[in-house]
Structures are given as C-alpha cells and as structure tokens.
Amino acid sequence: MFRLAMASMRSRLIPVGLVVVALSASMALLLSVDRIQQATKSGFNQSLSGVDLVLGPRGSGLELVLYTVFHLGKPTNNITTATVSDIASDPMVEWSVPVALGDNHRGFRVISTTDAYFDRIKFAGDQPLVFAQGNTFRDLNEVVIGSDVAEALGYTLGTEIFVTHGSEMLGELHDDFSFKVTGILAPTGTPTDRSVFLSLEGYELIHLGWKNGSKAVSLKGLDIEAIPRDHLYPQTVTAVYLGLKSKLGLFKFTRKINDYPEEAVSAVIPGVALAELWSMVGTVDSAFKLLNWLIIGISIIGMVTMIMTGLDGRTREMTILRALGASPPRLACLVLLETFMISLTAVLTAVILVRILTLGVADLLGEWAGIRIQLTWLAANELMTLMIIVLAGLGASLIPASMIFRRSLHRGFAD
Amino acid sequence: MILETNALSYDYGSGEKLQFPDLKVAAGEKIALVGASGSGKSTFLNLLSGVLPVQAGSIRLLGQSYKDLSPLQLDKIRADHIGIIFQSLNLIPYLTGFENAVLGLEFSRTRRAKIDDVTYKTTSLGHQLGLTSNILNKRPNELSVGQQQRIAVIRAILGGPELILADEPTSALDPSATEKFISELNSSVESSSQAIIVISHNPKIIPWFDRVIRIGRE
Numbered sequence: 001m002f003r004l005a006m007a008s009m010r011s012r013l014i015p016v017g018l019v020v021v022a023l024s025a026s027m028a029l030l031l032s033v034d035r036i037q038q039a040t041k042s043g044f045n046q047s048l049s050g051v052d053l054v055l056g057p058r059g060s061g062l063e064l065v066l067y068t069v070f071h072l073g074k075p076t077n078n079i080t081t082a083t084v085s086d087i088a089s090d091p092m093v094e095w096s097v098p099v100a101l102g103d104n105h106r107g108f109r110v111i112s113t114t115d116a117y118f119d120r121i122k123f124a125g126d127q128p129l130v131f132a133q134g135n136t137f138r139d140l141n142e143v144v145i146g147s148d149v150a151e152a153l154g155y156t157l158g159t160e161i162f163v164t165h166g167s168e169m170l171g172e173l174h175d176d177f178s179f180k181v182t183g184i185l186a187p188t189g190t191p192t193d194r195s196v197f198l199s200l201e202g203y204e205l206i207h208l209g210w211k212n213g214s215k216a217v218s219l220k221g222l223d224i225e226a227i228p229r230d231h232l233y234p235q236t237v238t239a240v241y242l243g244l245k246s247k248l249g250l251f252k253f254t255r256k257i258n259d260y261p262e263e264a265v266s267a268v269i270p271g272v273a274l275a276e277l278w279s280m281v282g283t284v285d286s287a288f289k290l291l292n293w294l295i296i297g298i299s300i301i302g303m304v305t306m307i308m309t310g311l312d313g314r315t316r317e318m319t320i321l322r323a324l325g326a327s328p329p330r331l332a333c334l335v336l337l338e339t340f341m342i343s344l345t346a347v348l349t350a351v352i353l354v355r356i357l358t359l360g361v362a363d364l365l366g367e368w369a370g371i372r373i374q375l376t377w378l379a380a381n382e383l384m385t386l387m388i389i390v391l392a393g394l395g396a397s398l399i400p401a402s403m404i405f406r407r408s409l410h411r412g413f414a415d
Numbered sequence: 416m417i418l419e420t421n422a423l424s425y426d427y428g429s430g431e432k433l434q435f436p437d438l439k440v441a442a443g444e445k446i447a448l449v450g451a452s453g454s455g456k457s458t459f460l461n462l463l464s465g466v467l468p469v470q471a472g473s474i475r476l477l478g479q480s481y482k483d484l485s486p487l488q489l490d491k492i493r494a495d496h497i498g499i500i501f502q503s504l505n506l507i508p509y510l511t512g513f514e515n516a517v518l519g520l521e522f523s524r525t526r527r528a529k530i531d532d533v534t535y536k537t538t539s540l541g542h543q544l545g546l547t548s549n550i551l552n553k554r555p556n557e558l559s560v561g562q563q564q565r566i567a568v569i570r571a572i573l574g575g576p577e578l579i580l581a582d583e584p585t586s587a588l589d590p591s592a593t594e595k596f597i598s599e600l601n602s603s604v605e606s607s608s609q610a611i612i613v614i615s616h617n618p619k620i621i622p623w624f625d626r627v628i629r630i631g632r633e
Contacts, residue, residue: 326494
C-alpha cells in the first residue's frame with residue numbers, strides 16, 4: 001500500500017510538489033514567527049532580574065524600561081543625582097544602581113554605572129553576572145565589556161578603546177581619553193552581552209570640554225590624576241535601578257516616587273512594563289498567527305482539492321484496484337496515506353526550512369534586536385502544532401476518501 | 416464445481432430485465448460467452464465477479480453463495496479467487512509492467528502464500544508469454560496493447576485464482592495477435608485447478624474453448 005501511494009504521488013509530482021511547497025512554506029512561517037515571538041519574550045523576561053523598580057524621568061514607563069534594560073530607543077531626559085541620592089536614602093530602599101546612557105562604542109551601547117551593577121543586576125531568574133576574564137573597572141579609564149562585544153570586536157583584557165558620542169556609530173569620537181578593557185563578562189544571552197560598561201566618573205571625564213553634544217575644547221594629553229574628583233561627580237543620570245528591603249511596600253513606594261515633589265520622576269516595576277508591552281504586541285501577534293493558520297487552512301484545502309480532482313482522473317486506477325479485490329475502506333486508506341505522506345513531507349521540509357532560516361537570521365536578530373533564537377530542531381509545542389496540522393489534513397482528506405465509497409465499481413468496469 | 420449460477424437476472428431499474436443462462440463451470444473448463452452488444456455480457460461478468468449485487472437467482476463460487484456474503488467479503492472473494500482481465504486499459508499507468516503484474520498479490524494473502532518466489536514466478540510467466548524482463552520493467556505507455564494485455568494475464572493468473580474472467584480481452588488486438596493471445600492465455604492457466612470465462616463477440620476465438628454460451632436479451 002505504501003509503495004502504491006508513493007508511486008501514485010510520484011506520478012503527480014508537480015501538483016503534489018506544489019502542495020508540499022505551499023504547506024511547508026506556511027508551516028515554516030508559522031514556526032518562525034512563533035520562535036521569534038518566544039525568543040523575544042524569553043529574552044525580555046530574562047534580561048533583568050533582582051530589580052524591583054526602575055527610576056527615571058517622568059514619562060512612559062514602558063519606554064523607560066525599553067531603553068534602560070533593552071537598549072531599544074533613546075533616553076530623552078535625565079534625573080538629577082540629588083534626587084537619586086534623596087530617593088536612595090529612603091528607608092525602604094536597600095540598594096540603588098544609577099546608570100547613564102547615551103554613548104556607544106562601535107554600535108555597542110555604553111552604560112556608565114557603579115561597580116555595584118555587577119553585584120546587584122541579575123538575569124534569567126536569579127543568576128549573577130560573572131566575569132569570564134578580569135574584573136570590574138577600578139579607575140576612570142577602565143571598561144568592562146560584554147561577551148558579544150569581546151567576540152565581535154576581538155577584544156581581550158588590556159585592549160584600548162575609544163567611546164563615540166551619542167547612540168550613532170558614526171558620531172563624534174571622544175578621542176581625548178581612551179579606556180582599557182579590564183573585564184569581560186561571561187555570556188548571559190541578554191543585552192548585557194552587547195554592552196560596554198564604564199564608571200560614572202569615566203563618563204563625565206570624556207564629556208569634559210564638550211558643549212551641546214560636540215567637543216568645545218580638546219583635553220588630549222591631560223593628566224587624569226590632575227583632575228579633581230568632584231569635577232567628575234555626575235549631575236544627572238538616565239535612570240536608577242532600585243532594590244527594596246521588602247516587596248510588600250512595592251506599590252506604595254512606587255506611588256510615593258510618582259508623587260515626588262522635587263522633580264518629575266517616575267518608578268516602574270519592570271514586570272508590569274513588560275506585561276504592558278506583551279498586551280500591546282499580543283494583538284498584532286494574534287492577528288499574524290491567525291493569518292498564518294488561515295494560510296495553512298488554505299494550503300490544506302488546496303491539498304484536498306488536488307486529491308479530489310485527482311480522483312476523477314483516477315477512476316480507471318480505482319476500478320483496477322477494486323477489481324483486484326481492494327475494498328473501498330482500503331482505497332480510502334490509500335487516499336489517507338497519500339495525504340499523510342504529503343503532510344509529513346511538508347512537515348519535514350518545514351522543519352528543515354525553519355532550521356535553515358534560524359541559522360541564517362539568528363546572528364542578524366541577535367545583533368539587530370538582541371533576540372536570541374534557540375537553535376533546536378523541534379520543540380515540544382512545535383511538534384504539537386505540526387501534529388495538529390497533519391491531523392487537520394487527514395481530517396479534511398476524509399472528504400475525498402468518502403467519495404471512493406460512493407463510486408460504483410461497475411461503472412468503471414463497463415468503461 | 417468452481418462456479419454455479421441459477422436463474423440469475425438483473426434489472427438496472429429501467430424495467431428492462433436481463434436474464435442469464437444457468438452456468439456450471441468445473442475446474443479446467445474454458446468457456447466463451449458470446450452475444451451481441453447490449454446483450455448483458457458485461458453485466459453478467461460484473462455479477463460473477465461480485466461487483467454487482469445479486470438481485471434475483473444465485474451465484475455460488477467454490478460452494479459459497481454471494482447472497483450470504485457482505486460487500487467486504489465479496490471483495491475478499493474477488494481478491495483470493497477471481498482474476499479479471501479488462502478489454503483494454505488494464506494497467507495502472509504509473510507502475511511498471513512487473514509492478515502491475517504482482518499488484519493482485521497486494522490484496523490477497525491467500526494468493527501470495529501460493530508463490531514462493533514472486534519475482535521468479537512473474538518473470539517465468541512473462542517469458543512464457545514472450546515478455547522479457549526489460550519489457551516488464553517498462554511503464555504501460557512504453558508498451559504495445561498486446562504487451563499490456565499479456566501483463567494483465569499474468570496479473571490475473573498469478574497466485575492461482577480458481578476463476579479467470581476476461582471481458583473482451585482481444586478487442587484491442589489485431590486479428591493475428593488475437594489467436595496468439597487466446598492461445599497463450601489458455602496455456603498459461605493451470606488447467607487442473609482453474610477455469611476461464613471469456614466474453615467475446617469474436618467468433619474466431621470460439622474453437623479455443625470447451626464450451627460456448629450465448630447471452631441474449633429477453
């Protein structure tokens with residue numbers, strides 16, 4: 001029966017091939033979209049852990065989380081360090097880590113912060129940041145780099161680098177002072193891997209002599225040690241990560257921050273901001289998925305139509321098989337077997353396609369959006385989706401299979 | 416007795432009732448059914464092969480009455496005990512001659528069990544009918560009508576079904592090929608255990624058969 005089904009399909013190679021292409025392409029599309037969505041969600045959810053609140057200038061909480069944690073978008077405003085000190089001294093606050101953003105190094109975002117960042121900021125549940133090589137920055141002209149930065153640019157400990165002003169790669173270079181790589185972080189699968197960390201004072205240092213976003217005075221050759229440290233104390237930062245002593249007071253403290261009288265600041269719970277993001281993305285995502293399922297449905301209809309119209313041209317074949325003693329259920333099984341084989345071929349093609357697509361775009365997505373796609377062949381939920389498609393195909397092909405029951409054999413004999 | 420029919424008739428619903436002669440076919444018998452076009456020859460064949468239901472009268476194959484059998488059992492009877500040859504277009508176009516020849520065994524364990532080496536038996540029968548292995552490996556569109564009919568013969572007799580039914584098997588053949596084909600068909604059949612019923616309107620083939628039965632409209 002299997003050989004018969006195979007031979008029958010081989011004889012209709014072009015229509016069968018087209019159905020396989022249509023089905024596998026729609027399945028590959030569905031799986032790819034699902035993978036990107038899962039990777040995005042997982043990437044976002046795992047990027048930041050251990051932080052109760054993100055404090056920043058008043059505005060969209062989601063925007064604040066996106067540009068501070070995920071490096072998406074640009075910070076529009078800053079908050080003063082006076083406010084930061086005041087809020088950090090609140091009895092409910094256990095720790096605070098300020099960050100100042102704005103510059104980049106060859107496209108990788110520069111984060112100026114304190115060395116507490118590497119102790120307090122966790123990822124993927126509760127995993128701490130680990131140094132693969134070296135240690136945190138201790139001097140003004142030292143930087144720590146993420147694993148992707150090290151790999152992409154071939155940097156090792158001791159490499160001297162310059163920082164570029166602004167978030168554009170082609171911005172003006174802060175070439176008065178260079179930084180030495182003193183630490184390389186182990187991979188985390190989060191935006192941290194694509195970040196360059198330096199101290200807040202170092203960040204202030206490279207902006208000495210700058211006015212309105214461009215260099216006003218060159219300080220090349222200036223002895224760093226000669227610069228008074230209080231000149232390097234930042235007046236503003238972009239945001240502050242806060243850890244509270246007790247989670248019970250989280251919402252109360254959030255309200256308190258949002259009502260802070262001295263400056264327009266707001267505090268965002270990262271999880272809440274992400275939930276807001278998923279609810280925004282969810283509608284588009286659902287619509288896209290629905291569209292995908294519709295394409296799959298149309299492909300299945302195409303397959304069934306091909307089999308049904310094929311049956312008209314196979315009257316003689318069916319008559320011969322019936323004359324040889326093949327019962328109608330057996331012929332119906334032949335049709336179902338053909339459908340199953342078409343679906344299975346489409347599934348295998350889709351899996352290979354997704355694998356190739358994943359391999360092809362994984363790096364691109366990682367660099368462009370920080371989305372890390374799992375390079376697995378097939379996850380359990382994907383297998384389930386494909387099984388549903390195969391079953392739907394089999395279910396739909398019951399229509400042509402049942403047509404065989406209705407066809408009378410003697411009509412073929414007499415032809 | 417291989418086949419026995421009694422008072423068999425069939426009505427297609429048009430009020431025109433086809434009556435068929437009573438038939439008793441013993442093992443080894445070669446019977447020709449002759450009659451004019453529209454006399455009901457093909458209907459008779461469809462009744463004998465179990466394709467059409469018995470409306471009136473009876474058919475017994477190897478002692479089993481068709482009326483006692485379900486459609487699925489009739490399919491099994493056909494697979495195990497009947498070999499059918501059509502007048503033309505006997506072969507499935509996407510299978511090779513060899514694959515077409517052994518196709519009947521796919522649906523009958525009984526017939527398959529009677530053959531030790533399917534390839535050997537099939538090619539032997541092929542050689543007996545003048546079909547080389549090369550011809551057997553070709554698809555129907557690469558074969559002549561005569562070669563296709565010979566492959567249909569192999570398919571019908573392979574595994575030794577007790578009854579061979581042939582519906583105008585020579586209608587697509589030229590006169591010289593007709594006699595050769597009938598001769599080969601008769602010699603291929605194991606005369607001791609198999610019987611052949613051939614429908615034809617060609618009087619030239621009559622001498623090759625033990626009995627001639629006329630079917631006429633009443």
